[in-house]
Amino acid sequence: MAARAVPLSPVRAFRPTRRVNGRLVVAAGLAVLSVLALLVGLSLVVPETQSVLQATRDLPAGAVVQAGDVTPVHVRLPDSMVQAAYAGTAAEQVIGRRVAAPVAAGEMLTPTQFAARHVTVAPGRVQTTISVEPYTASGGAIGPGDTVVVYASPRQAASMDAAITLVDQATVVAVGRADQGSVGTASSSAGAASKPLWLTLDLDRDQAARVQGASRSAYVDVALLATAETGKAP
Numbered sequence: 001m002a003a004r005a006v007p008l009s010p011v012r013a014f015r016p017t018r019r020v021n022g023r024l025v026v027a028a029g030l031a032v033l034s035v036l037a038l039l040v041g042l043s044l045v046v047p048e049t050q051s052v053l054q055a056t057r058d059l060p061a062g063a064v065v066q067a068g069d070v071t072p073v074h075v076r077l078p079d080s081m082v083q084a085a086y087a088g089t090a091a092e093q094v095i096g097r098r099v100a101a102p103v104a105a106g107e108m109l110t111p112t113q114f115a116a117r118h119v120t121v122a123p124g125r126v127q128t129t130i131s132v133e134p135y136t137a138s139g140g141a142i143g144p145g146d147t148v149v150v151y152a153s154p155r156q157a158a159s160m161d162a163a164i165t166l167v168d169q170a171t172v173v174a175v176g177r178a179d180q181g182s183v184g185t186a187s188s189s190a191g192a193a194s195k196p197l198w199l200t201l202d203l204d205r206d207q208a209a210r211v212q213g214a215s216r217s218a219y220v221d222v223a224l225l226a227t228a229e230t231g232k233a234p
Helices: 022-045 079-083 189-193 205-217
Strands: 050-055 070-075 125-132 147-154 164-177 197-204 218-224
Touching (some): 125 205, 125 218, 147 197, 164 205, 197 205, 205 218
Antiparallel strands (some): 147 164, 147 218, 164 197
16 A cells, blocks of 8 residues: 655744844933933023014124014023023114124124214214103103103292293104113013113203203103104194
8 A cells, every 4th residue: 555645844934033132222211311301401501581682684794773673582591691682672772773793684682793882973062861750751652863852840849830941852862771781681561661761862062051950950851842754644
């Protein structure tokens, strides 16, 4: 009787079992911990958002800054960097000034980017600075280039018509607030409105003498004056 051939079963290929490399797991865990530690460290070093001035467009060297060239932005930066920049409330300190070096759009504005200001006074004129309260200076809305009337009121007025006109027409050269000595310090609008305002006026010598004398012994107020260009009816 012939023997019947039995088919051989196919040989299964040997597949080694994959094992997770422990070193890779440890390395990945350390990397995650390092990233978390870095984030925690930055949150401790970098303070809360603060307001600084930023350029809205590229400003070439020699350009005069206009009102639309700057805007306040809120950023998270170390105090050392914020203190070196103009505060978001200090736009009046840079508008009208000339940049000494190119400033890129989105770049923070700092005093080192501006050319040193050299004041030129016309012959026979005097630039005198007085301190006034914002509510006596058109609500603090007065800016460089405006034309104002200067009044004086006795500190102890005897009647309602005691105020006198010191200067009929004066040009404002510069404006600032008492809280602008520290460039990098941001202040709230409510706090800034309560600070005294200083104005530098372009006057002749007699006008300057009257204004300076009154500022020592009386209340000095200023008010915006309509000119031929601004006084037209809408």
